[in-house]
Amino acid sequence: MENAAIFGWALLWILFWGALGGVVTPRVYARKDLEISQASFGGAVIGAALGPFSLLPLWFATPKITSRLIGIAIAIVVGIFIAAFALADPDNLCVANGGFVISQLANGIVIGIIYGLMALGLTLIFSILGVVSFAHGEFYMIGGMVTYFMTAEWIPGVSPIIAILASCVVTFAIGYLFERIFLRPMGSGEIERPTEYAILVTFGLAFFLQYLTQALTSAVPVKAQRFFPFPRTEIPADSGALLKMTPGNVTVFDAISIPNPRFTAALLALMMLAALLWFLYRTWVGKALRAVSQDRQAAAVTGINPNSMNTLAFSMGAMLAGLSGASLVQVFSWLPQVGIPAAARSFVIIVLGGMGSLPGAFLGGLIVGLVEAAGTGCIPDATRAAAYIPAYGMVILTLVLLLKPTGLFGREL
Amino acid sequence: MNLTPMGTIRALATALILLLIVGCAPDSQTPEESQSDTSISQAEKAPEEGDSEQPAADPIRIGAFFPLSAPGSVVGGEAMRDAMLIAADHINANGGLLGRPVELIVVDSEGLPERGSAVIERLISQDRVVAIAGGYHSSVGVVAKEVAHDNNIPIVLANTWNDTITSVQYPQVFRIAPLSSEVSAVDVKFMQWLRDDAGARLEKVVLLTENTDYGIPAAEDTSRLLAEAGIDSVTFGVDIGTQDFAGIVERIKAEAPDLIMSLATGEASYNFAQQAADAGIGPQDVPTLCDHNALESNSFWRNVPDGNYCFVRRIGLPAQLYNDVALDFLAEYQARTGKEGAESYAFAAYDAVRVIAQAIAEAGTTDADAIIATLEGITYIGALGKITFPVNSSNTPEQAGVDPKWWHQFPDPAVTVVQYQHEGEDSVSATVVFPETYRTGDPVVVGQ
Numbered sequence: 001m002e003n004a005a006i007f008g009w010a011l012l013w014i015l016f017w018g019a020l021g022g023v024v025t026p027r028v029y030a031r032k033d034l035e036i037s038q039a040s041f042g043g044a045v046i047g048a049a050l051g052p053f054s055l056l057p058l059w060f061a062t063p064k065i066t067s068r069l070i071g072i073a074i075a076i077v078v079g080i081f082i083a084a085f086a087l088a089d090p091d092n093l094c095v096a097n098g099g100f101v102i103s104q105l106a107n108g109i110v111i112g113i114i115y116g117l118m119a120l121g122l123t124l125i126f127s128i129l130g131v132v133s134f135a136h137g138e139f140y141m142i143g144g145m146v147t148y149f150m151t152a153e154w155i156p157g158v159s160p161i162i163a164i165l166a167s168c169v170v171t172f173a174i175g176y177l178f179e180r181i182f183l184r185p186m187g188s189g190e191i192e193r194p195t196e197y198a199i200l201v202t203f204g205l206a207f208f209l210q211y212l213t214q215a216l217t218s219a220v221p222v223k224a225q226r227f228f229p230f231p232r233t234e235i236p237a238d239s240g241a242l243l244k245m246t247p248g249n250v251t252v253f254d255a256i257s258i259p260n261p262r263f264t265a266a267l268l269a270l271m272m273l274a275a276l277l278w279f280l281y282r283t284w285v286g287k288a289l290r291a292v293s294q295d296r297q298a299a300a301v302t303g304i305n306p307n308s309m310n311t312l313a314f315s316m317g318a319m320l321a322g323l324s325g326a327s328l329v330q331v332f333s334w335l336p337q338v339g340i341p342a343a344a345r346s347f348v349i350i351v352l353g354g355m356g357s358l359p360g361a362f363l364g365g366l367i368v369g370l371v372e373a374a375g376t377g378c379i380p381d382a383t384r385a386a387a388y389i390p391a392y393g394m395v396i397l398t399l400v401l402l403l404k405p406t407g408l409f410g411r412e413l
Numbered sequence: 414m415n416l417t418p419m420g421t422i423r424a425l426a427t428a429l430i431l432l433l434i435v436g437c438a439p440d441s442q443t444p445e446e447s448q449s450d451t452s453i454s455q456a457e458k459a460p461e462e463g464d465s466e467q468p469a470a471d472p473i474r475i476g477a478f479f480p481l482s483a484p485g486s487v488v489g490g491e492a493m494r495d496a497m498l499i500a501a502d503h504i505n506a507n508g509g510l511l512g513r514p515v516e517l518i519v520v521d522s523e524g525l526p527e528r529g530s531a532v533i534e535r536l537i538s539q540d541r542v543v544a545i546a547g548g549y550h551s552s553v554g555v556v557a558k559e560v561a562h563d564n565n566i567p568i569v570l571a572n573t574w575n576d577t578i579t580s581v582q583y584p585q586v587f588r589i590a591p592l593s594s595e596v597s598a599v600d601v602k603f604m605q606w607l608r609d610d611a612g613a614r615l616e617k618v619v620l621l622t623e624n625t626d627y628g629i630p631a632a633e634d635t636s637r638l639l640a641e642a643g644i645d646s647v648t649f650g651v652d653i654g655t656q657d658f659a660g661i662v663e664r665i666k667a668e669a670p671d672l673i674m675s676l677a678t679g680e681a682s683y684n685f686a687q688q689a690a691d692a693g694i695g696p697q698d699v700p701t702l703c704d705h706n707a708l709e710s711n712s713f714w715r716n717v718p719d720g721n722y723c724f725v726r727r728i729g730l731p732a733q734l735y736n737d738v739a740l741d742f743l744a745e746y747q748a749r750t751g752k753e754g755a756e757s758y759a760f761a762a763y764d765a766v767r768v769i770a771q772a773i774a775e776a777g778t779t780d781a782d783a784i785i786a787t788l789e790g791i792t793y794i795g796a797l798g799k800i801t802f803p804v805n806s807s808n809t810p811e812q813a814g815v816d817p818k819w820w821h822q823f824p825d826p827a828v829t830v831v832q833y834q835h836e837g838e839d840s841v842s843a844t845v846v847f848p849e850t851y852r853t854g855d856p857v858v859v860g861q
Contacts, residue, residue: 093664100663100667103663104660104663107659107663111659152715214482218487219481219482219483219487219491220487220488220491221483221487221488221679221716222715222716223683223687223715223716223718225718248690248691248692248719249691249693251693257692257693259688259691262659262691331688332656332684333680333683333684333716335483336482336483337482337483337484338483338656341654373659375660376659376660376661376664377660377663382647382648382649383622383624383648383649383650384624384650385649385650385660385661386649386650386651386652386655386658386660386661387624387650387651387652387655389652389655389657390652
């Protein structure tokens with residue numbers, strides 16, 4: 001980094017005024033008997049954006065802190081951050097190479113969509129059952145394993161779509177059985193300390209599934225072939241300047257490059273998301289699920305059986321994780337422990353998006369995907385940039401817990 | 414006790430799960446398997462007087478550690494485990510040691526130093542092993558040597574390359590794997606040869622390394638030697654077990670390297686190679702020196718279907734120079750594993766157990782100091798060739814005028830570079846391209 005001081009001072013500005021805004025603003029609003037639910041987060045981002053130039057008017061005028069105001073402030077903070085980085089390191093690929101930036105963004109969005117799908121399952125389970133499933137990563141792993149074994153070992157040549165459907169069926173069935181046998185007693189009052197029980201029993205399931213898979217399949221990594229290889233195409237035909245496809249990659253405008261397995265995985269994830277949204281918003285059962293997530297007693301009064309919704313939510317959550325794994329087994333080498341980092345990332349995403357919020361999970365997935373891509377692509381020290389990948393999620397988690405513990409779309413506790 | 418129908422189902426489910434766990438345990442590679450043992454023949458005679466703490470009727474226990482779970486290199490660990498089991502079987506088939514059978518106690522290091530340290534401690538304190546063999550990841554080897562030293566237990570490391578493992582000159586630590594710095598020197602010689610003799614354009618090399626005791630010093634040595642050879646290099650670091658290389662692959666692409674060298678182990682090496690191939694800078698697009706995990710051909714081709722033209726560094730003699738020990742081992746290994754060939758670390762693992770066994774037999778006791786003293790002067794003809802440790806307490810590095818890294822170090826592991834030139838090819842039959850002495854074909858230099 002050529003001018004590290006510029007970047008350092010900008011960071012210091014953001015942190016100092018952000019912290020001051022986050023601490024003082026709720027007190028100012030509380031003294032005037034105003035709504036303070038957004039005051040800490042709003043004050044922090046508004047302070048980080050323009051420092052005293054925004055904080056003083058905020059404290060004197062005490063306007064209502066709306067989502068729009070917070071959004072503008074966040075955009076300014078991001079703008080300052082990017083400008084300071086560009087000034088500090090003008091030769092960085094993220095500054096000097098537009099094609100590289102767009103490729104990184106595209107990769108971040110593509111992987112973020114899949115992260116979002118997986119986190120969606122976790123947040124669906126939490127919103128209905130109030131349980132954080134620690135076995136979510138194992139459902140992801142099983143989804144990938146079933147798809148791999150279907151396409152490569154058991155029925156070579158079978159359509160990947162059938163294999164993916166099979167993985168959905170298997171993960172749904174395991175989720176169904178597990179909920180009926182081990183989680184249902186929580187709803188009937190048989191369990192004295194349901195929160196601790198849920199943590200322990202899902203942990204137990206995680207270990208069981210992981211080591212059972214290892215015993216059955218070995219721990220040697222496996223990988224499915226590309227589901228739908230691209231045809232070799234060049235537009236225009238002689239140069240491929242507009243579009244160039246090889247079986248493993250598509251390059252647009254000779255700059256934006258997306259590998260085939262990620263592209264098809266994201267496409268599958270988007271299709272599944274659309275189907276899920278249709279199910280949740282257009283069918284009676286989906287509406288019943290949402291009703292239970294909003295008010296369990298009220299839903300029961302209207303004739304919805306909350307226990308059935310619990311079972312359905314857990315099974316669907318497991319299936320969504322399995323589907324994510326089934327999509328990604330053509331991207332990553334797959335082994336019984338593959339779900340551990342994926343599950344950890346999902347926890348970050350649902351906290352970021354707001355526990356129990358479906359749109360929050362999807363947006364959180366996109367944000368984590370983009371931050372990981374930006375961090376890996378832009379951190380000047382090449383020897384550390386990729387090694388920090390797990391840390392990017394943790395930084396986001398820490399910031400969210402500090403500034404907005406309910407997450408982007410979370411309900412107030 | 415009255416059970417409701419659901420309670421009955423739950424009880425049955427729990428019982429089924431327990432049964433499954435118990436039923437699967439013997440074949441599993443869970444950490445719990447680290448307790449699992451491989452008892453071998455029943456040859457039992459009265460022990461020699463002066464034998465160590467193990468009771469007379471007990472078998473002689475040798476500890477074996479390697480990664481059998483992620484994030485460690487499971488491919489490497491399983492190959493080493495199979496090889497060591499064959500070694501133990503061969504010893505027992507010949508009557509065991511000192512009239513007692515040999516028992517191999519297998520533990521899973523998971524490729525993690527903290528896990529490795531814990532399981533080796535357990536081998537010594539709980540399983541009472543008389544010596545230890547194994548090691549795949551250098552980071553585990555580095556802590557293993559400390560535990561062995563603290564407990565005065567001889568250890569023979571089979572596949573850990575970090576120079577510091579021997580340079581600290583612990584009496585208990587022996588190594589039959591090559592030194593990292595020496596392998597780096599061979600790597601750079603190979604690249605120089607590609608440039609100077611094979612006509613490849615080679616101005617810039619990208620090193621992708623894992624941030625471990627194997628990857629960091631190897632990348633530093635390679636980078637320094639490349640600079641001396643007039644070749645630029647850029648190093649990218651990743652953590653062990655990294656899955657997603659998309660961002661790094663784009664950065665590597667922007668560097669426009671003439672050669673990419675991977676110093677990542679385990680499934681990370683597969684993930685990198687295939688994701689690079691998907692992005693258009695794989696082994697078929699840019700000359701790529703893959704990590705030696707690529708030697709496990711079945712696993713490599715399953716995970717890296719676009720891995721053709723990978724160069725792979727191979728330790729040990731090439732197939733045309735295999736001796737009788739190597740051929741016997743290879744036949745048994747092929748029969749047991751169904752593989753077409755044996756990986757270099759499998760040969761080393763086999764020899765690690767056999768060299769310990771020979772030391773015990775020559776010492777006539779399982780006393781640690783006696784085994785160490787015998788190992789220092791041993792001449793063992795194994796699958797890797799003639800193994801000796803010429804720099805030792807009676808010929809210290811100072812006396813021998815060599816770097817301390819040569820302490821208790823097998824000086825002659827042959828290093829060759831092979832290249833896959835046909836999809837699905839087995840690593841044993843892959844073309845040896847370097848050095849000239851062993852060459853069986855010309856390299857295919859892609860993308861130029």
